[in-house]
Structures are given as C-alpha cells and as structure tokens.
Amino acid sequence: MSTEARAARFPAADWDGGVLPYRVGHRKLGMWLFIVSDSLTFSALLIGYSYLRASNVWPTPFPFYPSIVFSSVMTFCLLSSSLTMVFGVSASSRGDHAAARKWILATIFFGLAFVGLHLIEWKHLIDEGMRPFSLPAEWLTRYAAPDGTLPSPLFGATFFTITGLHMFHVFTGTIYLAVVAARVRKLKHEDVEISGLYWHFVDLVWMFVFPLIYIMSVDVGAH
Amino acid sequence: MSAHAEEHEHFAGSNKLFISIWVWLIVLTLIEIFLAYKPMPLHFMLTILLGLSIIKAALIVAYFMHLKFERLSLILTIVPMLVVCICLLFAFFPDSFRSLGLRYQFKEAPPPAAEPSH
Numbered sequence: 216m217s218t219e220a221r222a223a224r225f226p227a228a229d230w231d232g233g234v235l236p237y238r239v240g241h242r243k244l245g246m247w248l249f250i251v252s253d254s255l256t257f258s259a260l261l262i263g264y265s266y267l268r269a270s271n272v273w274p275t276p277f278p279f280y281p282s283i284v285f286s287s288v289m290t291f292c293l294l295s296s297s298l299t300m301v302f303g304v305s306a307s308s309r310g311d312h313a314a315a316r317k318w319i320l321a322t323i324f325f326g327l328a329f330v331g332l333h334l335i336e337w338k339h340l341i342d343e344g345m346r347p348f349s350l351p352a353e354w355l356t357r358y359a360a361p362d363g364t365l366p367s368p369l370f371g372a373t374f375f376t377i378t379g380l381h382m383f384h385v386f387t388g389t390i391y392l393a394v395v396a397a398r399v400r401k402l403k404h405e406d407v408e409i410s411g412l413y414w415h416f417v418d419l420v421w422m423f424v425f426p427l428i429y430i431m432s433v434d435v436g437a438h
Numbered sequence: 439m440s441a442h443a444e445e446h447e448h449f450a451g452s453n454k455l456f457i458s459i460w461v462w463l464i465v466l467t468l469i470e471i472f473l474a475y476k477p478m479p480l481h482f483m484l485t486i487l488l489g490l491s492i493i494k495a496a497l498i499v500a501y502f503m504h505l506k507f508e509r510l511s512l513i514l515t516i517v518p519m520l521v522v523c524i525c526l527l528f529a530f531f532p533d534s535f536r537s538l539g540l541r542y543q544f545k546e547a548p549p550p551a552a553e554p555s556h
Contacts, residue, residue: 229511237512247512251520262527270534283471290467297502298460302453408504415502422463422494426470426487433474 239405246409250416253384257420260380261427264373268431271367274350274358275432285336286429289329290421293385296325297418300392300411307407312400315407319396322414326389333382340374347372374428381424384417459501466490 218233229236237244277283303318344351349368358366395402395410470490473483500506505513 226511237515238509239512244512247516251516254520255523258524258527262524262530266530266534269531270537283474287467287471291464294460294463294467297498298456301456301502305453305456412503415498418502419495419498422498423491425467426491430470430474430487431484435475435477 243405243409243412246412250412253416254420257377257380257423260373260377261423264377264427267367267369267373271369272358272360272364273432274354274366274370275434276354276358276370277429277432278434281336281339283429283433285332285339286425289332289336290425292325292329292332293418293421296322296329297415299325300414304408304411307399307404310404316396316399319392319399319407319410323389323392323396326385326392326414330382330386330389333378337375337378345371345374347375370432377424377428381417381420384420388414388417456501459497463494463497466494 218228218231221228222231222234222236228234239247299318299321303315303322306312306314306318344354348371350366350370355365360366391410391413395407399407470487473486476483505516
C-alpha cells in the first residue's frame with residue numbers, strides 16, 4: 216500500500232512523511248499561518264482600543280452622514296469584493312483564466328473603491344479638526360461626561376491606527392491581486408486561491424473594525 | 439482522493455451558495471447599522487454586535503475561505519489556538535475598569551496634547 220493510500224485509510228499515517236498532512240500545499244499553509252498571526256495583530260489593536268475606551272470618557276462623534284453612510288457603503292464594497300474574488304477562484308479552478316482575471320480585476324476595483332471612500336471619510340474627520348492626539352474643540356464640550364470630565368484625546372489615535380492599518384492591508388491586497396491577475400496564466404490554481412485567502416481575511420477584519428469603531432461611536436444625541 | 443473531488447465539485451457548481459452567503463452578510467450588516475440607532479445599554483449592544491460579527495467572520499472563514507471543506511487537522515491547527523490567544527488578551531480588562539476610577543480627570547482646561555496641532 217502506498218503512503219498516500221495508507222494515509223487515506225489511517226489518518227495517523229499522515230504524519231509518517233511522504234504526504235501532505237493537511238492536504239494543502241506549503242504555500243497555502245504558510246498563508247494560513249500568516250493570517251493567524253495577522254489576526255492576532257488586529258485582535259491586540261482592537262482589544263487595546265476597547266481597553267482605552269472602557270477606562271476613559273469616550274466621544275461618540277460619528278453622524279449618520281457622512282460617517283455611517285460612507286462606512287456602510289465601504290462595507291458593501293468589501294463584501295462584494297469577497298464575492299467577486301470567490302468567483303475568480305472558482306473560475307480559476309475550472310481553468311478559465313480569462314474569467315478568473317476579469318473577476319480578480321472586479322475585486323481590485325471594489326478594493327480601490329474602499330480605499331478611496333475611506334480616504335474621503337478620513338478627510339471629513341481631519342477637516343473637522345480630529346488629530347491622532349487631539350479632538351476638535353467642540354467635541355470636548357459636546358461629549359464631556361455629566362460630571363465635566365473631558366473625552367479622551369486617544370479617540371483619534373485608536374481610530375487612525377486601526378483603520379489606517381486596515382486600509383494599508385486593503386491597499387497591499389490590491390497590489391497582490393494585480394500581480395496575480397497579470398500572471399494568472401502562469402500561476403497554479405492554488406496560488407490564485409491563496410491570494411483569495413488573503414483578500415477574504417482583509418474583509419473579515421473589517422467585519423470587526425466596522426461595528427467596534429463605527430457603530431459603537433454613532434452620535435445618537437445622548438449627551 | 440475523495441476530499442479533492444469534493445472540493446472541485448464544490449467550486450464548480452455552487453455560485454448560488456456563495457451568493458446566498460453574501461446576501462446573509464449584507465443582511466447582518468444592515469441589522470448592525472439598524473441597532474446603532476436603537477437606544478439600549480452599552481454592554482447589551484456590544485454583546486449583540488460582537489455576536490453578529492463573529493457569525494459574519496465564521497461565514498467568511500467557513501465558505502469564502504473554504505475552511506469548512508479543508509481537513510479537520512488543518513482546522514484544529516488554526517482555529518483553537520487563535521481563539522485561546524485572543525481570549526487571553528481579555529485578561530487586561532479588570533485593569534481597564536480600575537483605571538477609569540484612578541485616572542487623572544481633566545476638568546478645567548483641554549488636555550495639553552490638544553494645543554499643538556499640526
């Protein structure tokens with residue numbers, strides 16, 4: 216019995232050597248491990264943000280327009296880009312390189328739309344006077360606690376760090392996908408799938424950034 | 439390999455599944471936005487939002503990232519240790535709640551860092 220056949224019957228034989236114990240190539244396993252480490256980076260940042268938020272008076276300054284409208288459209292862009300990426304990987308598995316390239320280019324389009332909208336949203340906040348270590352003067356009075364304690368200036372630091380790092384990931388992802396789209400005929404199917412893994416991970420991180428940073432900071436006029 | 443055949447079959451004929459996952463993700467996002475404007479206690483809202491986010495993340499990982507269709511050994515290598523590590527980070531929170539009471543509170547003037555803005 217060959218090692219492969221033995222491994223199919225006895226899972227323990229997977230670890231005897233001569234087969235791929237996880238049934239994925241080393242590149243794909245590497246991408247999964249990278250994703251695990253990167254998720255820890257983002258978890259640490261988001262938990263650090265939550266730590267600061269729980270130990271400070273925190274402003275909740277995001278209005279429905281532009282902040283929530285923009286971030287919702289951005290969420291829609293990222294979710295749709297994940298769908299087009301899935302179609303791209305699916306086309307690549309059928310060996311249809313032209314369709315795979317078309318879908319990956321659609322993914323890049325949505326990714327760039329996300330970055331563009333996010334930069335416009337940043338500009339709104341910067342124009343309003345938000346900086347990494349200070350808040351606009353009017354927010355200081357508007358979001359002060361009932362006992363007069365002023366809101367924490369770290370709002371800007373956490374906001375720009377977390378969304379900035381995420382935006383950097385999206386931007387890097389579009390470059391990665393552009394390379395994959397350009398070389399899609401030469402690459403193996405698994406390599407296209409690996410780029411898809413990275414892209415879905417970027418989408419996944421936003422699924423936590425959006426509620427924790429945006430939804431939790433909606434200005435509902437409570438103060 | 440049966441796992442391999444299943445993977446190809448899955449990729450070939452289930453765009454409908456992926457579109458339904460996408461619709462679910464959009465619906466859950468809309469629920470989150472709706473909740474933002476519902477007055478409710480902060481920790482209550484946080485619990486619901488995180489719950490929805492975890493469901494969304496699970497959908498993305500399981501279907502879009504295809505982990506549901508990978509070997510169990512790969513899933514067991516990646517997921518549990520990540521969950522444990524993230525849970526360990528929550529060990530800092532009692533200190534956070536404590537420092538809310540200890541912190542020097544700015545009451546008179548804006549914090550010094552607010553002045554030099556460039």
